[in-house]
Amino acid sequence: MSTQTLDAFQVIADPSRRQMLMMLSKDSMTINSLAENFDMSRPAVSKHIKILYNAGFISITGIGRERHCILKQEGFNEVQDFINYFDKFWEGKLKKLQMILNTKSKENDNK
Amino acid sequence: MQKEIKHTFYFTQNPEEVWAYLTKPELMEQWLMPSDFKPVVGHHFRFTNPNNSFVVCEVLEVKPFTNLAYVWKNDWAVTKTPYTSKVSWTLTPIEGGTELLLVHSGFELFKDLLAHNSGWMLLCNKLGELLKVPKK
Numbered sequence: 176m177s178t179q180t181l182d183a184f185q186v187i188a189d190p191s192r193r194q195m196l197m198m199l200s201k202d203s204m205t206i207n208s209l210a211e212n213f214d215m216s217r218p219a220v221s222k223h224i225k226i227l228y229n230a231g232f233i234s235i236t237g238i239g240r241e242r243h244c245i246l247k248q249e250g251f252n253e254v255q256d257f258i259n260y261f262d263k264f265w266e267g268k269l270k271k272l273q274m275i276l277n278t279k280s281k282e283n284d285n286k
Numbered sequence: 287m288q289k290e291i292k293h294t295f296y297f298t299q300n301p302e303e304v305w306a307y308l309t310k311p312e313l314m315e316q317w318l319m320p321s322d323f324k325p326v327v328g329h330h331f332r333f334t335n336p337n338n339s340f341v342v343c344e345v346l347e348v349k350p351f352t353n354l355a356y357v358w359k360n361d362w363a364v365t366k367t368p369y370t371s372k373v374s375w376t377l378t379p380i381e382g383g384t385e386l387l388l389v390h391s392g393f394e395l396f397k398d399l400l401a402h403n404s405g406w407m408l409l410c411n412k413l414g415e416l417l418k419v420p421k422k
Contacts, residue, residue: 261371262293265293266293276303276304
């Protein structure tokens with residue numbers, strides 16, 4: 176199986192992977208307990224987990240004989256960038272509106 | 287992860303005057319973008335970006351001088367970077383002017399939209415690239 180490296184948007188584009196992230200957002204889980212929730216082969220589950228791992232959405236820690244998946248911030252950053260873009264966008268636009276209105280009220284004061 | 291954007295701005299004008307700048311295309315254009323907006327629920331309109339791409343919108347709520355909300359998504363037919371969201375404005379009269387609250391939310395929708403068609407994959411790649419550019 177080839178190791179796939181996908182970007183954040185491709186990673187969350189898959190419904191199973193989104194579901195895995197949702198489950199992990201509640202608590203860390205072992206690969207086995209994650210797999211129990213999906214109607215797919217174990218290698219298929221492992222492949223999704225590997226994709227999530229490669230894209231920085233989860234980290235995997237060995238505790239005893241079990242391997243635990245834990246949610247990680249890194250993968251979400253790219254999605255966050257998208258939100259941040261609009262944050263800056265609106266801040267800039269609103270400052271412009273404030274400037275226009277301030278100028279307008281000064282003009283009125285001078286009349 | 288932050289899922290919505292909130293900004294509160296204060297103006298010395300009264301809500302009626304600020305409302306005009308949120309709802310009259312000739313005034314909106316001065317600070318936001320040109321559009322064919324009308325303050326009518328269900329009205330479909332578009333903002334035109336400087337690069338001639340569109341923001342595709344539909345009016346959701348109009349409560350004069352108090353509340354305005356619209357769908358905010360890009361033009362999937364042309365730019366094909368799929369996202370949808372909601373922009374809502376709340377005006378509150380305060381002493382000496384108006385408090386204006388902007389909430390841009392509902393971004394989680396865009397994840398689900400991505401799932402509907404594997405054809406989005408390529409386009410999302412593109413979006414990812416575009417987003418990386420300003421960072422560097």
